[in-house]
Amino acid sequence: MASLVRARRTLLGRDVAVAYAVIIALYLVRTVEFRALQIPAYLLIVAYDVVEVVLPFLTPYYPLGFPLFLYLLALVGAGVARRLQSGDGSTVIRTVGGVCLIVGTISLLFGASIGGPLVTPGDNPTPLVITATTGGVLLITGWWLLGRPLRGARPSRRE
DSSP states (O other), X not given: OHHHHHHXXXXXXXXXXXXXXXXXXXXXXXXXXXXXXXXXXXHHHHHHHHHHHHSGGGGGGHHHHHHHHHXXXXXXXXXXXXXTOOSSSOHHHHHHHHHHHHHHHHHHHHHHHHHTXXXXXXXXXXXXXXXXXXXXXXXXXXXXXXTOOSSSOOOOOOO
């Protein structure tokens, strides 16, 4: 019985719901006309395209597969937030931090995959710079939201 409750909390808990809402919000921001906000949604779409290449039987089931993929990302983001939580703080903010870490990692992996072909001086480095910057900003934001220090900073002593 305890394992059923634990599985339900892990698969359908508040953290997963918050992470899924954040990922859906990142995806829906693609409709905003400000291009910099569209980058995370584009990265989510590209990540699912990679999944479709690896698992081609999912291609005709895009309306089901893509939301499931986003849900799996939410599970991972919530799990990362639980694993890396540091002391006090809102679990909602920590979960948003976990999602930022996941999308930032996707961004850096995508940048590494397109950065490999940039071997000649005539190649355009703009996509690599955009994905690296987006990934870096998301990773730093996620780390900060999780309450982790960026450097070896000592916690302040309160008297």
